[in-house]
Amino acid sequence: MPSTLILDIGLLAILVVVAIMIVRLRSLFAIVMLQGVYSLVSAAWFVSLDAVDVAFTEAAVGAGVSTVLMLSAMLLADRESKPVPLSNHLAPLFIVIVAGAAMFYAVGDMPAYGDANSPANTHVGMDFMEMTANDIHIPNVVTAVLGSYRGFDTFGETVVIFAAGLGVLLLLGLNGNAGRWQAVxxxxxxxxxxxxxxxxxxxxxxxxxxxxxxxxxxxxxxxxxxxxxxxxxxxxxxxxxxxxxxxxxxxxxxxxxxxxxxxxxxxxxxxxxxxx
Amino acid sequence: MNPHLLLRVVSKFLIPLIALYAFYVQFHGDFGPGGGFQAGVILAASIILYALIFGLKEAKRAVPPSFVRILMTIGVLVYGGTGVVTWLLGGEFLNYGVLNHHDPAHGQHWGILAIELGVLITVASVMVAIFYAFGSRQPDLSDEDW
Amino acid sequence: MLTAFFENYNYYVVIILMMTGLYVVFSSRNLIKKLSGLSVFQTSVFLLYITIGKVEGGQPPIVSENHASNDSSVMVAGGGEAAIGHAGQMSDVLYSNPLPHVLILTAIVVGVATLAIGLALTVRIRETYGTIEEDELAMLDYTYNLEGTDA
Known part of the structure; x- marks a missing residue:
């Protein structure tokens, strides 16, 4: 059993409660804020999982920038989502339950939580720890892998971000007046x-x-x-x-x-x- | 009397610190948690905070949109350019070892610094550009609906 | 039974979170709520990846200062033996797997960029149709034959 068990269970409980509240609420403002809370709590859990870089990013991006973006988009759209009739909830519920049950069934094959000898933790990932110390001499292995060993990947991600920014500018305009008002x-x-x-x-x-x-x-x-x-x-x-x-x-x-x-x-x- | 006086005073104090912290995260990324992605987002957050407190107009005077648009491209070019430079020096694309003839590890340091700079520029300017795009759009609902 | 559950309870909880996000995507008609659910789904997938990389009693994958300096001094002295000495040194400290961290780090930032695209589309839809509720959009499409199906 992991040593941080109580902390983990507490954070996961908060996550579950927040996620269920997002399902139930209809005020978009509350939903967006709760989504920020969700990101922040999961960032806290990332710290407990030793992923400090990821926690850092999640706190800055998920809880910070994406909340601001959602709020500014909400300001341009609606404040309240309309209620969905009960009959329209049944099909999604069925799909979600079936998919969830299939994944629950598959959990039996997953490695135990925190297992140092699991396939994921024994091969290429751990090799980076030693390779970084030998090749690059920088303490933060995540930065080394991100920048050097997986430099191609990161280049692609940078281009994706650039393309996404370009897409938003095409849709809305840098000064906010692309395709103003008229749509025929x-x-x-x-x-x-x-x-x-x-x-x-x-x-x-x-x-x-x-x-x-x-x-x-x-x-x-x-x-x-x-x-x-x-x-x-x-x-x-x-x-x-x-x-x-x-x-x-x-x-x-x-x-x-x-x-x-x-x-x-x-x-x-x-x-x-x-x-x- | 401005209703947001306290907010203005506090954020005037905080915004330079946030920007400074972004650069700390950027250049300390080799030794602790951090790197171009986080630093870019934090730098963008400082500009977004400025825009939220002092108004979009002021923010656009400080960081002009045309400037942001150019920086978006420059970031990707810095990253890709690093790859091209290593290429011209005889290595593979993005193999930073060739940047320093004496010690490949130093070359790796420089290469990582260069590409992190590219990531910082791209991420920060794209986030600011996206915020400008959303923020400048006129809302079609009045504030009374809140 | 209980120990078996605690061996991988993290997966169960993360699956519940993922399915909650997916449910929001499926069931809600409001486009912004849909995007919010997509965000929750996405964050839950990140959680899944990171929990796989966790090593019991491990440290964050940042090699401690004296380790690094030790290592580099050895490297200067002589190349071949350094790797062996280094590998011996590494074994006494346990680190979590850095690879999932790298994958998720970039995924988070790309996630917010794609979220911005979705929101921009939502804003344009709202300006064109005056609504972001899916059923009303479908109704308007049908009324004005915007899809051009029976042209």
Whole structure:
């Protein structure tokens, strides 16, 4: 039995409680905060498992940066997740129980906790301890393996991080204005330029025809810059890709004519902006 | 009167220390826990804290977004460039032993320092860039919903 | 029975944590909650890896100062014997396996980068559709035929 048994059990109990709370809660703020707590507690357990480097990273990344990112994304999205009906919980529960049972069954073949002679702990991993002392002469073996023995791997990870950063910048823009507000898939404008209400209105075709009109009135009050981006977005609008029903074609042609009239109004606002 | 006066004073004191600690973690990574990944995240955290307390505008004045965008690339180039240099010196890609003719172990030290620097630059600038991207986006809900 | 349980209780608990995260991913419809569950799942996988590398009574894989200095002085004196003397020295201190630590260290940072991508996609979805609930997204897709299935 490991010497740190009570500490381990305590930390694991906290982890289980936090994970179950994440399942049960619906407030996204609480969920994000609990996820930070989860990361921090698992970082504490990493220290108990002798993985100081990993604990360090988990505390800085998991509990620090990712919580900040989740919060800032939450600010741009929702505060509350809607309840899911009970019937939709059954299939996931079944899958999770089956998968968990299969893994429980497999645990019998795993090496005992803390076994120094397990296959994982006898071969290449432990060889690094001696190789580092002979080849590199630095005390921290993790840094040596990370930088030198597995340098290719780390290079790949660095490129992955770079690519992920690039992806976020493409999606949101470094100054936060990539693809601003306007999204017109299949010629149908889904985004009113006003702040959308919390509950999306699933509009029927008739209301859809009216929607851009109300927007047109409000668009005048918008600054000229926004009109610019809107016009850019409109250029991208693909002409109808063969709508199925006749009514849809009508709608699309109407929206297109409306968008033409809107561009006129935009020109007005632009000239107003120029006059100022 | 600023409602966040205490927060501002404390963080003004803390932010340089956090940045300094990031560099300690970076260069002490050979001897204790730490390295480029952790240091990069801590350095980014100091800038993010500055942005949270003093506003994104101020943070962007201190660390301009164009600068961040360039640094993202430079980090990867430093890492890859180290590999190319070892290549040109006659070794394999990322075999740092050839960096020092007398003692391969010293070459390994230098190589690890160089690539950790590349990792630091990439990680820190990518984290700051991601934060800038999310932070500059206008929220479409008002604060009253909180 | 109880000792058998304590021999690998860590796996049982970590599996429970993993399945909890997976359950959040499957059952919730809110995209941010889904990502949060994915994060929990991911952290639990890290826990699994690190527990495998733990050695009972081991030290963190940082060779203590006098060890390193001893070793390097021996190395300067003479190459061949140093390795033998060194191996003898190593055996008296037990270290945990450094390899899982290295694997997970990079995985954590890559994890936060991919999380950022997911969140950015969520933000864009919210701006386009006005919601991040999956069923409402599917409804909007269906209503406006955004997938173009019956075009």
């Amino acid at each position: 898939p299949n010629g149908i404008n889904l985004t009113p330029s006003e702040a959308p209400p919390g509950v999306p209105q699933v509009v029927t075709d008739k209301t859809l025809q009216k929607k851009p009109k109300s927007k047109k009135v409000k668009a005048k009050s918008k600054v000229a810059q926004k009109a610019n981006t809107a016009q850019k977005a409109k250029k991208k609008t693909v002409p109808s890709r063969g709508a199925s029903s006749l009514s849809k074609k009508e709608v699309q042609s109407k929206t297109r004519t409306q968008s033409k009239s809107r561009s006129n109004s935009k020109a007005e606002t632009k000239s107003k902006g120029g006059a100022k």
